[in-house]
Amino acid sequence: MLEIDSLRKRYGDVVALDGLSFSVEPGRMYGFVGRNGAGKTTTMRIVLGVLAPDSGEVRWRGSRVDRDTVRRFGYMPEERGLYPKMRVLDQVGYLAELHGASRRDARAAAARWLEELGVSARAGDRVEELSLGNQQRVQLAAALVHDPEVLVLDEPFSGLDPVGVDVLAEALKGQAAAGKPVVFSSHQLDLVERMCDAVGIVRDGRMVAAGTIEDLRGDGRPRRYRVEATGGWAADLAGVTVIERRGDVVVAELAHGVDEQLLLDAARAAGPVREFTPVKPSLTDLFREVVAE
Numbered sequence: 001m002l003e004i005d006s007l008r009k010r011y012g013d014v015v016a017l018d019g020l021s022f023s024v025e026p027g028r029m030y031g032f033v034g035r036n037g038a039g040k041t042t043t044m045r046i047v048l049g050v051l052a053p054d055s056g057e058v059r060w061r062g063s064r065v066d067r068d069t070v071r072r073f074g075y076m077p078e079e080r081g082l083y084p085k086m087r088v089l090d091q092v093g094y095l096a097e098l099h100g101a102s103r104r105d106a107r108a109a110a111a112r113w114l115e116e117l118g119v120s121a122r123a124g125d126r127v128e129e130l131s132l133g134n135q136q137r138v139q140l141a142a143a144l145v146h147d148p149e150v151l152v153l154d155e156p157f158s159g160l161d162p163v164g165v166d167v168l169a170e171a172l173k174g175q176a177a178a179g180k181p182v183v184f185s186s187h188q189l190d191l192v193e194r195m196c197d198a199v200g201i202v203r204d205g206r207m208v209a210a211g212t213i214e215d216l217r218g219d220g221r222p223r224r225y226r227v228e229a230t231g232g233w234a235a236d237l238a239g240v241t242v243i244e245r246r247g248d249v250v251v252a253e254l255a256h257g258v259d260e261q262l263l264l265d266a267a268r269a270a271g272p273v274r275e276f277t278p279v280k281p282s283l284t285d286l287f288r289e290v291v292a293e
């Protein structure tokens with residue numbers, strides 16, 4: 001398990017992290033989300049040992065993460081760290097060699113990842129000649145080439161076209177399926193919702209909601225239904241609030257303890273019911289709720 005435990009960090013007067021904790025189990029994909037300036041990059045830098053926390057610690061498999069441990073992590077920093085003048089295959093191969101692979105194995109692993117990430121046609125080009133999206137794919141190849149135990153990625157999907165997103169997403173799912181914890185930050189909440197087993201929402205350096213999307217949706221939350229039926233039937237039902245009405249479609253929220261069958265009965269009494277669907281809040285809805293000022 002990768003454990004981020006009670007991290008605190010100040011930059012002068014700015015409190016960037018205020019006791020932030022979360023953990024990621026092996027084989028799990030963890031989405032780390034929050035508004036600009038919430039503390040995501042600071043957290044990731046601390047996990048990777050680039051920045052020291054004022055207090056708190058990071059543990060991997062129960063031991064405090066140190067320089068040696070971090071060498072076994074794969075990462076994509078926010079400031080993409082490739083050498084612009086170096087050729088793509090040379091660069092990724094070189095990084096694998098730095099991690100102890102023989103030159104031959106390093107180049108083979110590099111070529112394999114470039115192929116997997118759809119950039120093998122650019123293997124002989126200089127990094128600076130690639131589009132930003134393709135540079136990002138190379139950056140992920142660089143993060144994966146030494147077969148890391150853990151992946152920590154700062155906004156790996158930003159700036160990618162939908163095909164690039166799919167390619168990276170498949171690669172990351174493969175890593176999680178191989179039993180590694182994968183943590184990534186993103187502002188693309190639909191993507192996080194689709195990909196992640198668990199999500200942490202950070203606000204002002206603190207985790208304000210964490211768990212599976214289902215956990216975040218929560219049992220105590222009022223239930224909502226979308227109902228398509230004729231007439232103004234939902235207006236005066238006890239325990240029912242109409243949230244939205246568009247033509248014959250009503251989104252109704254039920255007070256705690258109100259049976260949804262009552263809602264259905266009332267709709268059917270008014271006329272034929274063409275739709276009756278529970279409405280689940282999206283991660284974007286949940287995010288807006290917990291980070292709202």
Ligand SMILES: Nc1ncnc2c1ncn2[C@@H]1O[C@H](COP(=O)(O)OP(=O)(O)OP(=O)(O)O)[C@@H](O)[C@H]1O
Nearest residue numbers: 011014015016034035036037038039040041042043
């Ligand atoms: N080197 C620094 N010096 C001073 N303040 C900093 C520094 N780095 C970050 N901060 C501040 O710390 C807070 C957290 O920043 P951080 O970069 O971790 O946020 P973030 O969640 O990654 O944001 P974004 O989504 O915009 O990338 C912000 O208030 C930021 O201005």
